Amino acid sequence: MRPYDFAAEDFDVTSARHVADPFDFYRRLRTQEPVFRSEELESHVLSRYSDVRSVFLSHDKFSSIGSLTAATHIDPDVAQFLVDNNATLATFLANVDQPLHKRLRRSVSRSFSPRSMSRIGPQIRALAIELIGELKPAGRADLVADFAAVLPARVTSRFLGIPMEDTAQVQQWVDDWFALFFSPMPVEQQHLRAAGYVKYSHYMHGLLAARRAEPREDFMSETIAAVADGGAELSDQEIVDIMTAISLGGNDTTGNQIAGLMYRLLAVPGAWKRVVADPSLHANAVEESIRLDSAGLGGFRVANEDIEVAGRTIPAGSRVFLSQDSANHDETVFEDPDVYVVDRPNAGDNIGFGVGIHHCLGAPLARLELRIVLEALASNLPSMRLIDDSQRAYRSSVVQRAMESLPVEWS
Template identity: 45%
Template sequence: MIPADFDVSADWHVADPYPFLRHLRHEKPVFWSDHLQMWVLTRYDDVRGAYRDHTTFSSVGSLTISRTLTERVKETLGEHRSFLDDFAANVDPPKHTRMRRAISRAFTPRAVSRLGDDFRTKVDAVLDQVIPRGQADFVAEIAHLPSARLAAVFIGVPPEDEEQVKHWVYSWFQLFLSPQPEERQHELAQDFLKYLDYVDRLVTERRAEPRADFVSLMAELIDTGPEGLSHREVVETISALLLGGNDTVPNGLSNAVYRLMRERANWEEMVAEPELIPGMIEESFRIDGASLGSFRTTTTPVGLHGVTIPEGVQVLLHADSAGHDETVFPDPERFDIRRPNARDHLVFGYGVHHCVGAALSRLKMQIAFEQLTTRMPSLRLAPGANPTYRRSLVGRGLAALPVEWDER
């Protein structure tokens, strides 16, 4: 039976939403969701078109999805309940152009390559620890650690603070992007305020005593004229990039491994032919993207497929549904690591808001799979494993993934 609406509290919502999304693409491509209280676009051409038309589909406030917060928690958060108002992905040109130009200074090809070398070292260090055991929770013990550590080093978080920052980041996701009971919201809000205070102090310290890290690079741009950044813009940029390193890439890696373990022939092919890894990564992004899509707000009424979306309402651009659009990706439910157009997925957005960290995300996935296929070719799901997905409005991530391998 096809569900009538989205339901982020339901198991099917992130585990297997594709029959429902297929129904929407065919029957209601412009869909009003009572549960989400927003419009949803599900067809590839419509999602890509909305990404491209940033004038009509504004990014301002797109990451501030806090309608589930209680009044008590909103009062506790104060001005920070609109956190990320000054992050590049949450604004439109010309402010977006200025901020993206500043952030891009840290993501040059040479810098990304250097980060890749660091990431390979961190992946190997984690594998050195777990391989002798013959089993692990892939999510917690393999996927998250190297990415979180690299993000910490890149940003400039001291090693002794890494675990605390990871805890705060997880609280951020729970608070803003998944429904929580009132008391739990209050606990998460306290964590979130501590997180912001920590990043604020880190920026202040690096501004006074710069180091060779991203915080220092951004701090140098504070109050430097028209092309500079404000203190708050820097704090929110740092905070958001830590979110990605601690959650988005690890989720994508875990999703890909889970898919490969279920479709073993593809894994065996990659072990034998490592040159298949880049195509597999793109196909994994397409079919099991860690991000479900992006939020936008209409600046004028929009007529689409006989439906008028009013001005000033939120719209979910469902990139995950777009990746399963049969008109663009034939036989979309088949995991085809040789799919010629897999890279046309919209997981990293499109147009001016294409993710500035996309190249680094791809490189980290590439390195992780090179090391996994080389050092753990017998990797497989543990007997009786029944992985479940975390419940979230915006992403697909596994809560745990028990795996094992032959000790070498």
């Protein structure tokens, strides 16, 4: 696969190389044009670690409103259809500013505390072992379709309170959401994907009513109870939007990160043997995967005022793209940044989950799941190996890295 040329004029979001191998192009931006005006993204692109991190932390100067709808051009009729069905992302955590953001996040943050994670950990481990047991007799699998796309959906369903029998349908609706907002597509496809997202929204409202009538031990029931006793201030739509955001990250993003992690461990000579032999490397191996192959390529912001970055003025009202992918490959922070190093000392300095108030709410759950997955696969399938690396391909997306297939086998 041909990577971006070092001297490429702009991003090419419809090409496979945009997701698979953009790192040569990023290097040029960091070294020559750290504030790059992209006509393709209609944004000023920031590529250096220090600049990207600084803007993440400057939430008063850069607005997040509309950040989730900036990746693609939604047809006006499709946009109106979403408005008519109350599926607008208006109260998504990643899509709002203060003070709304603070109220929404504070209302649910306790569900992602270390105590809460310690409760869900054994359930994740049991689900992982169960799925590995289903796959093991065959001696081979597509690690994306058969594992990375399946386990996170089951984990997320268990955490949120989605019935397991609905998991596959919810996964399809999640795919519709990601495709609609993050992947370029014809208007006809936008209509189809939008219809799927609206069905998902209606489903979640129905589930909210069911959990209000019959609470269980899950995130939705906990949130409903917190609202009832005054511990949280959320409308029904806000609860559904928070549930949706967690479902999106848990179903799609975490699965993509699992695939990226396992690809590097199996493709880099000696890496898989090292983590199989030494479980103490697992946490760092996960962080290095998030750094090198982050499932999220970056995010959009809008400048609230004229702001100088790296000697360039970004005018008020301008859209800015924060390239986390490039920042995590910044050679001034990470030595040999395009190389996967299992025991890289500062792998944890990656900003794959963002920084500041918009740091990914579900990051603790995602990291826990990644570590447990690595432990379970290393323990139960130590002889795993790639079947064919030449067919590796990624889903077309402006801001997401999603491997389409990863064939593996074991003795």
